Amino acid sequence: MKGVGPRTGERLQHLGIRKVQDLLFHLPHRYIDRTRLVPIGSLRSGDSALCQGTIELIQMPAGRRRSLLCRISDGTGAITLRFFHFTRAQQAGLKQGMCLRCWGQIRRVNHALEMVHPEYRRVDADEDVHLEQTLTPVYPLTQGVSQFKLRNLTGQALETMSRDNTGVAELLPDRILQQFSTFNLDQALRFVHRPPRDADLDSLTDGHHPAQQRLVFEELLAHHLSLRLIRKTVQARASFVIGSKADGRIRTFLDNLPFELTGAQKRVLGEIRRDMQKPAPMLRLVQGDVGSGKTVVAAIAALLVIRSGYQVALMAPTEILADQHYFNIRQWFSPIGIPVSLLTGKQSRNEKDDVLAQLNSARPMVVVGTHALFQDQVAFGNVGLIIIDEQHRFGVDQRLALLEKGMEKTRQPHQLIMTATPIPRTLAMTLFADLDISVIDQLPPGRRPIKTTVISNEKREEVIERIHEVCKQGRQAYWVCTLIENSETLQLQAAEDIQKHLARQLADLTVGLIHGRMKNADKETVMEHFKAGNTDLLVATTVIEVGVDVANASLMIIENAERLGLSQLHQLRGRVGRGSQASDCVLLYQTPLSDNARVRLNRMRETNDGFAIAQSDLELRGPGEILGTRQTGLPELHIADFVRDAHLIPKVRQAADIILSQSPERVNKLVSRWLSTKIDFGKV
Numbered sequence: 273m274k275g276v277g278p279r280t281g282e283r284l285q286h287l288g289i290r291k292v293q294d295l296l297f298h299l300p301h302r303y304i305d306r307t308r309l310v311p312i313g314s315l316r317s318g319d320s321a322l323c324q325g326t327i328e329l330i331q332m333p334a335g336r337r338r339s340l341l342c343r344i345s346d347g348t349g350a351i352t353l354r355f356f357h358f359t360r361a362q363q364a365g366l367k368q369g370m371c372l373r374c375w376g377q378i379r380r381v382n383h384a385l386e387m388v389h390p391e392y393r394r395v396d397a398d399e400d401v402h403l404e405q406t407l408t409p410v411y412p413l414t415q416g417v418s419q420f421k422l423r424n425l426t427g428q429a430l431e432t433m434s435r436d437n438t439g440v441a442e443l444l445p446d447r448i449l450q451q452f453s454t455f456n457l458d459q460a461l462r463f464v465h466r467p468p469r470d471a472d473l474d475s476l477t478d479g480h481h482p483a484q485q486r487l488v489f490e491e492l493l494a495h496h497l498s499l500r501l502i503r504k505t506v507q508a509r510a511s512f513v514i515g516s517k518a519d520g521r522i523r524t525f526l527d528n529l530p531f532e533l534t535g536a537q538k539r540v541l542g543e544i545r546r547d548m549q550k551p552a553p554m555l556r557l558v559q560g561d562v563g564s565g566k567t568v569v570a571a572i573a574a575l576l577v578i579r580s581g582y583q584v585a586l587m588a589p590t591e592i593l594a595d596q597h598y599f600n601i602r603q604w605f606s607p608i609g610i611p612v613s614l615l616t617g618k619q620s621r622n623e624k625d626d627v628l629a630q631l632n633s634a635r636p637m638v639v640v641g642t643h644a645l646f647q648d649q650v651a652f653g654n655v656g657l658i659i660i661d662e663q664h665r666f667g668v669d670q671r672l673a674l675l676e677k678g679m680e681k682t683r684q685p686h687q688l689i690m691t692a693t694p695i696p697r698t699l700a701m702t703l704f705a706d707l708d709i710s711v712i713d714q715l716p717p718g719r720r721p722i723k724t725t726v727i728s729n730e731k732r733e734e735v736i737e738r739i740h741e742v743c744k745q746g747r748q749a750y751w752v753c754t755l756i757e758n759s760e761t762l763q764l765q766a767a768e769d770i771q772k773h774l775a776r777q778l779a780d781l782t783v784g785l786i787h788g789r790m791k792n793a794d795k796e797t798v799m800e801h802f803k804a805g806n807t808d809l810l811v812a813t814t815v816i817e818v819g820v821d822v823a824n825a826s827l828m829i830i831e832n833a834e835r836l837g838l839s840q841l842h843q844l845r846g847r848v849g850r851g852s853q854a855s856d857c858v859l860l861y862q863t864p865l866s867d868n869a870r871v872r873l874n875r876m877r878e879t880n881d882g883f884a885i886a887q888s889d890l891e892l893r894g895p896g897e898i899l900g901t902r903q904t905g906l907p908e909l910h911i912a913d914f915v916r917d918a919h920l921i922p923k924v925r926q927a928a929d930i931i932l933s934q935s936p937e938r939v940n941k942l943v944s945r946w947l948s949t950k951i952d953f954g955k956v
């Protein structure tokens with residue numbers, strides 16, 4: 273292509289552009305209208321517009337900041353162009369009576385219209401040629417590649433497409449095209465890169481234009497197909513066939529439980545059993561609100577696998593949670609003679625080797641540890657089931673890594689993934705199309721809803737008084753300090769200060785402290801004290817976000833709650849309300865509150881339903897914020913938007929079924945056209 277040397281070529285790669293065709297799939301994220309001149313008299317503040325007028329006045333007013341002002345008028349009105357940075361030559365080039373055409377954003381200052389640093393050029397007064405013939409696309413950029421350059425390159429790519437008549441192959445079968453869209457791919461790409469001047473700019477800006485939606489549909493389809501491919505590949509592998517009849521040990525376990533399983537727990541267990549009976553690997557995601565009892569479901573699944581003679585690996589996202597699972601599961605499994613081991617970073621080399629040797633011995637057992645440890649060190653020789661707990665940040669990349677890991681031997685372990693953050697249904701079906709989804713949609717009976725109050729920091733003293741009352745009744749409380757900045761040191765300092773302060777004010781209570789910087793052994797000690805009831809109030813950073821389960825804790829204070837997103841607040845709040853007593857959550861906020869923060873805090877007060885909260889969070893912040901784009905491997909999209917375009921998902925699934933059954937040869941082509949991070953299906 274003209275104008276692409278090695279340097280530009282390299283830079284374009286940062287945008288995922290390697291071939292001419294990739295340029296066509298690098299899509300504008302907005303448009304500007306330079307197709308018409310707007311009379312100066314009808315310019316509105318806030319708009320970006322193209323206008324033209326004769327220079328009436330040039331000034332360099334004395335003031336705090338050196339600036340060059342240039343007033344132009346076109347008979348309908350006048351506007352001032354303001355430059356803070358300008359060269360001598362530029363200044364000399366502007367003369368009274370000269371005609372300028374300018375593009376920029378209009379603002380109103382002291383009743384006069386102004387453009388700061390507009391793009392401009394000199395024109396003849398009666399010139400009306402050279403107006404743009406199409407709306408001007410604005411592309412996502414990378415360092416060293418300008419908007420101008422990208423417009424030029426996409427222009428060349430579009431020309432190549434028409435000249436060679438090679439075009440971009442239409443990969444959607446006719447049947448889908450007819451059902452779905454009036455645009456074919458070629459038309460849609462042309463339209464989106466260079467919309468005609470009469471195109472509806474509003475709908476293009478919102479991403480609702482049919483030409484865009486045609487591409488959105490194909491992009492979502494490509495993502496969906498990539499996950500379905502993974503699933504298909506994995507399901508073609510052999511797994512461990514797990515018998516589903518309960519034996520004596522399982523019956524004893526169930527008898528020993530101090531509660532009955534809920535209907536929802538039983539239903540989900542049924543789904544898991546049916547999956548594991550089959551010779552293909554289970555790939556199942558269990559969603560359940562905080563406190564819905566996912567752990568016991570996982571434990572029973574583990575028992576079934578152990579009974580069939582295989583091992584189980586349970587992975588937790590944090591060491592605290594790994595410790596807690598180890599503790600609980602050992603308590604449950606020891607009486608029935610099933611060995612449980614712990615594998616964590618803080619163990620000595622010898623201890624680790626010991627656990628690894630047990631695993632190698634292929635003896636049926638459970639190993640609990642953090643995710644990281646399993647990826648590094650463990651050979652999954654006889655592991656029949658991998659359970660991944662509370663993993664709300666678990667993207668395709670990690671899922672693939674784990675699947676590869678599982679394939680060290682000839683059989684692929686079953687996988688059970690349990691999410692901490694309930695994800696709205698359509699989004700889950702998009703992001704986890706490779707997984708089957710079960711939902712535990714019922715809380716154990718007798719739980720009383722957590723009462724949430726929103727209180728200004730000015731009334732802090734009253735809150736501290738309340739802690740005193742609650743703890744004097746023999747219950748326990750958490751005080752969570754939130755991130756001030758992304759600085760662990762500052763956060764830690766704040767938590768330490770608050771702990772000291774509270775310990776002084778609540779002199780007859782024991783006030784503990786736990787934070788992310790502590791040594792693991794210390795964290796463990798602190799949690800043990802709290803669990804045993806020796807600590808009344810635990811000051812914590814957000815390290816306790818997931819999974820911590822202390823039933824006697826019934827009061828949760830979250831400081832600076834306005835800083836957190838809804839899902840995180842819900843997770844934190846879920847640390848209380850685990851026993852049968854009424855629990856409270858106090859959201860302390862710092863004034864002034866932004867509108868968005870006010871909406872969030874009110875939402876927390878209104879509902880305890882994790883799914884409803886997740887839906888609100890999605891609407892307020894979008895999926896990237898909730899799931900953390902990088903951590904989840906939430907795919908980077910060219911044009912689709914998981915929230916805006918969620919209504920397309922059912923159609924996307926239908927279309928995927930059609931393609932997979934009728935045109936499987938097109939699947940890989942579609943996927944590689946849209947996905948820049950390549951999934952290596954050969955390896956899966």
Ligand code: ADP
Pocket residue numbers: 531532533534537560561562563564565566567568716717819821823850
């Ligand atoms: P989560 O789904 O958030 O991981 P847990 O598995 O930690 O929830 O369970 C929360 C608490 O509820 C635990 O103390 C657990 O023992 C208890 N629990 C689980 N299932 C039931 C049930 N069916 N009836 C009563 N309590 C239950």
Ligand code: MG
Pocket residue numbers: 566567661662819
């Ligand atoms: Mg849990």
